[in-house]
Amino acid sequence: ISGLGMKVRMFLKQAWDMGANDPRKVIHCIKVGLALTIVSLVYFMRPLYDGVGGNAMWAIMTVVVVFEPTVGATLYKCLNRVCATCLAGFLAVGVHWIASQSGDRFEPLVVGASVFILASIATFSRFIPSVKSMFDYGAMIFILTFSIVAISGYRVDKLFDLAHQRISTIIIGTSLCILVIMLVCPIWSGQELHSLTVRNMDKLSDSLDGWFRCVTQYFTNSNGEDDQKLQGYKCVLSSKASEESMANFARWEPSHGRFNFRHPWKQYLKIGASMRSCAYCIEALNSCINSENQAAESIKKHLSTSCLKVSSSSSSAIKELAESVKKMNKSPTIDLLVEEMNSAVEELHNDLKSLSHLLNPSTTAENQISATGLVPFMEIIPVVTLASILIEISARIEALVGS
Amino acid sequence: ISGLGMKVRMFLKQAWDMGANDPRKVIHCIKVGLALTIVSLVYFMRPLYDGVGGNAMWAIMTVVVVFEPTVGATLYKCLNRVCATCLAGFLAVGVHWIASQSGDRFEPLVVGASVFILASIATFSRFIPSVKSMFDYGAMIFILTFSIVAISGYRVDKLFDLAHQRISTIIIGTSLCILVIMLVCPIWSGQELHSLTVRNMDKLSDSLDGWFRCVTQYFTNSNGEDDQKLQGYKCVLSSKASEESMANFARWEPSHGRFNFRHPWKQYLKIGASMRSCAYCIEALNSCINSENQAAESIKKHLSTSCLKVSSSSSSAIKELAESVKKMNKSPTIDLLVEEMNSAVEELHNDLKSLSHLLNPSTTAENQISATGLVPFMEIIPVVTLASILIEISARIEALVGS
Numbered sequence: 061i062s063g064l065g066m067k068v069r070m071f072l073k074q075a076w077d078m079g080a081n082d083p084r085k086v087i088h089c090i091k092v093g094l095a096l097t098i099v100s101l102v103y104f105m106r107p108l109y110d111g112v113g114g115n116a117m118w119a120i121m122t123v124v125v126v127f128e129p130t131v132g133a134t135l136y137k138c139l140n141r142v143c144a145t146c147l148a149g150f151l152a153v154g155v156h157w158i159a160s161q162s163g164d165r166f167e168p169l170v171v172g173a174s175v176f177i178l179a180s181i182a183t184f185s186r187f188i189p190s191v192k193s194m195f196d197y198g199a200m201i202f203i204l205t206f207s208i209v210a211i212s213g214y215r216v217d218k219l220f221d222l223a224h225q226r227i228s229t230i231i232i233g234t235s236l237c238i239l240v241i242m243l244v245c246p247i248w249s250g251q252e253l254h255s256l257t258v259r260n261m262d263k264l265s266d267s268l269d270g271w272f273r274c275v276t277q278y279f280t281n282s283n284g285e286d287d288q289k290l291q292g293y294k295c296v297l298s299s300k301a302s303e304e305s306m307a308n309f310a311r312w313e314p315s316h317g318r319f320n321f322r323h324p325w326k327q328y329l330k331i332g333a334s335m336r337s338c339a340y341c342i343e344a345l346n347s348c349i350n351s352e353n354q355a356a357e358s359i360k361k362h363l364s365t366s367c368l369k370v371s372s373s374s375s376s377a378i379k380e381l382a383e384s385v386k387k388m389n390k391s392p393t394i395d396l397l398v399e400e401m402n403s404a405v406e407e408l409h410n411d412l413k414s415l416s417h418l419l420n421p422s423t424t425a426e427n428q429i430s431a432t433g434l435v436p437f438m439e440i441i442p443v444v445t446l447a448s449i450l451i452e453i454s455a456r457i458e459a460l461v462g463s
Numbered sequence: 464i465s466g467l468g469m470k471v472r473m474f475l476k477q478a479w480d481m482g483a484n485d486p487r488k489v490i491h492c493i494k495v496g497l498a499l500t501i502v503s504l505v506y507f508m509r510p511l512y513d514g515v516g517g518n519a520m521w522a523i524m525t526v527v528v529v530f531e532p533t534v535g536a537t538l539y540k541c542l543n544r545v546c547a548t549c550l551a552g553f554l555a556v557g558v559h560w561i562a563s564q565s566g567d568r569f570e571p572l573v574v575g576a577s578v579f580i581l582a583s584i585a586t587f588s589r590f591i592p593s594v595k596s597m598f599d600y601g602a603m604i605f606i607l608t609f610s611i612v613a614i615s616g617y618r619v620d621k622l623f624d625l626a627h628q629r630i631s632t633i634i635i636g637t638s639l640c641i642l643v644i645m646l647v648c649p650i651w652s653g654q655e656l657h658s659l660t661v662r663n664m665d666k667l668s669d670s671l672d673g674w675f676r677c678v679t680q681y682f683t684n685s686n687g688e689d690d691q692k693l694q695g696y697k698c699v700l701s702s703k704a705s706e707e708s709m710a711n712f713a714r715w716e717p718s719h720g721r722f723n724f725r726h727p728w729k730q731y732l733k734i735g736a737s738m739r740s741c742a743y744c745i746e747a748l749n750s751c752i753n754s755e756n757q758a759a760e761s762i763k764k765h766l767s768t769s770c771l772k773v774s775s776s777s778s779s780a781i782k783e784l785a786e787s788v789k790k791m792n793k794s795p796t797i798d799l800l801v802e803e804m805n806s807a808v809e810e811l812h813n814d815l816k817s818l819s820h821l822l823n824p825s826t827t828a829e830n831q832i833s834a835t836g837l838v839p840f841m842e843i844i845p846v847v848t849l850a851s852i853l854i855e856i857s858a859r860i861e862a863l864v865g866s
Binding site: 071074075078079085086088089090092093094096097100103104117120121124125168171172175176177179180181183184185187188190200203204207208211212298300301 | 474477478481482488489491492493495496497499500503506507520523524527528571574575578579580582583584586587588590591593603606607610611614615701703704
């Protein structure tokens with residue numbers, strides 16, 4: 061029993077920490093409770109309740125299903141739900157009319173066949189990528205409303221009233237959701253995506269920075285890890301899915317803050333992809349530094365200056381880039397930093413060239429190890445290349461934002 | 464108008480191709496249609512319809528919402544839905560009883576407050592990772608049922624009947640879904656996860672193989688790309704999210720085929736992670752080979768044999784590993800292949816050591832370039848390390864499967 065008690069306490073502590081770390085989650089929960097309480101007023105006020113004829117539970121259902129943490133996701137679900145319900149409602153009334161004309165015997169057959177065909181087609185459309193990203197939820201609601209209205213037609217006499225009530229309750233629910241989500245501490249997906257990108261850039265530059273310190277240790281042969289910052293690039297590796305869904309929801313948001321309605325969200329995905337390929341390189345670098353083969357002292361000394369210069373200049377270039385994306389303007393110093401980075405790379409190239417003078421062909425072991433030592437420096441070239449791609453992309457974004 | 468026609472035709476062609484490529488998607492659509500048509504029989508048969516008192520639409524809703532392509536996902540949703548509905552139904556009846564004891568004036572207040580509190584708590588619990596992976600859907604259904612039943616209590620007199628009908632219609636819907644999904648061409652998440660892992664391993668080994676051919680070209684200076692196989696590792700990079708969700712759903716599946724109920728699904732995630740780190744290395748290798756710096760002829764010749772041996776032996780080791788995971792037994796030759804791979808790596812090391820004899824300290828340019836040429840060979844060491852981790856993990860799985 062004490063083991064169970066411990067588990068429960070651990071669980072509660074975890075939940076409490078989560079709430080304390082991100083108060084917006086707590087606010088979201090309160091918003092859900094608020095919206096539900098407001099929508100239940102429909103039940104408590106007799107004129108409203110009679111107006112929708114006992115179908116008020118659809119409004120509650122809409123609120124529960126549609127309410128999402130970000131504005132974009134909620135708008136996406138609301139619009140999908142309203143459009144799909146209207147479309148399916150009209151279609152179902154049409155099918156019911158056709159079925160009722162075809163006589164008592166064929167009525168169930170016609171209804172059943174139409175449900176079968178339309179449900180299959182709508183389910184199939186959910187697999188198509190372009191439909192999935194925009195109307196996945198809508199297709200599900202379409203099937204739902206169509207089958208309920210069409211099949212109910214067999215038993216319910218006032219079918220048109222049913223469809224009408226369903227649509228009006230859904231509109232009550234969705235408009236309430238939109239009001240609550242946009243007025244009480246709104247969380248915009250676009251804003252989230254923007255800050256995620258900036259945060260990832262910062263992490264990347266921190267990782268490069270940490271790597272820079274790691275290289276220093278590598279050159280001075282001192283030990284002592286600074287893992288926290290070094291591991292930052294792992295977040296960059298795993299953030300693909302959340303970036304995609306946020307960019308998807310951000311498309312539905314109206315203009316807010318510094319973002320317009322048709323903000324180029326897809327550019328953020330491109331930046332994300334470039335950052336991930338940078339992170340792959342850092343991953344490979346890491347395994348090189350942590351490998352057991354160590355370079356010879358003389359080689360290390362020879363290369364350390366230029367190599368450190370490359371890593372620090374590329375780190376500061378990414379940091380500047382993050383800053384300029386954050387402020388959404390083209391930073392005047394970024395070109396300078398890139399120049400600096402490129403010249404550092406040039407210098408490294410030259411150092412590598414002059415390295416061979418140092419090599420003594422008779423000391424085989426040292427030479428072999430020097431090859432290992434070289435890996436990190438050569439590896440940095442793709443990083444630099446990617447950094448310049450990054451810079452290009454961000455310049456393009458800034459042009460778009462500026463216009 | 465012709466532009467629109469083209470677009471529509473393109474869209475239809477894309478849909479058709481998708482259906483032709485994966486007939487299981489089409490079968491899934493037909494299954495959805497089938498389940499919906501069967502559930503609508505509830506409406507057409509009078510005794511059944513009267514039994515659930517006009518609440519038959521809940522059964523339709525359950526089918527639409529719960530039906531997922533794989534057995535695991537459907538079972539997860541069904542179990543969550545039934546448990547959450549029962550729990551919420553009982554709680555709501557209890558709250559209604561308390562509220563009705565507190566007098567007419569306080570009744571709306573008590574109901575409203577309980578809805579607000581429970582909805583907030585349930586929403587908060589959806590953010591906790593361990594709850595999210597197991598009961599995300601259940602928490603939503605809990606809020607839904609609780610609010611509908613508790614608030615309806617204010618207007619509907621026979622509240623117990625409402626809760627009872629809702630639970631029985633949901634049980635009708637879920638049991639029908641489970642029957643249809645398991646009897647008509649079932650698609651098991653566990654099976655899917657297994658074949659995805661095998662497929663990814665094959666792709667990885669193909670990529671290594673393609674890279675092997677690429678290295679051959681690199682050594683012989685011939686051009687000619689074989690991109691198709693080479694790009695296979697990119698699938699490995701991007702399959703994290705789908706692996707996780709499949710492993711999550713696979714936990715809910717009963718034993719099927721060669722998989723038991725408590726199959727170690729988490730091991731697949733570990734294999735996936737190892738494969739991804741392999742793929743990162745391949746990515747880094749790729750950028751090395753495609754870089755503009757080319758190694759000198761003499762160095763290339765010297766290293767080509769041992770390097771090719773390493774890449775081909777590691778590729779065949781992964782292929783053998785894929786084969787043994789597929790058949791779920793420990794292959795007798797795998798240890799031999801690993802030995803072979805390790806000896807190939809040893810050989811490469813020795814070749815690197817002897818390389819320095821070839822180096823002429825006066826030809827600086829050549830030496831510098833040789834360093835570039837070395838990168839791919841040193842890079843292979845992490846790949847080999849990771850391959851051995853892979854082998855260890857798979858050996859562990861096989862022990863688990865064998866027991």
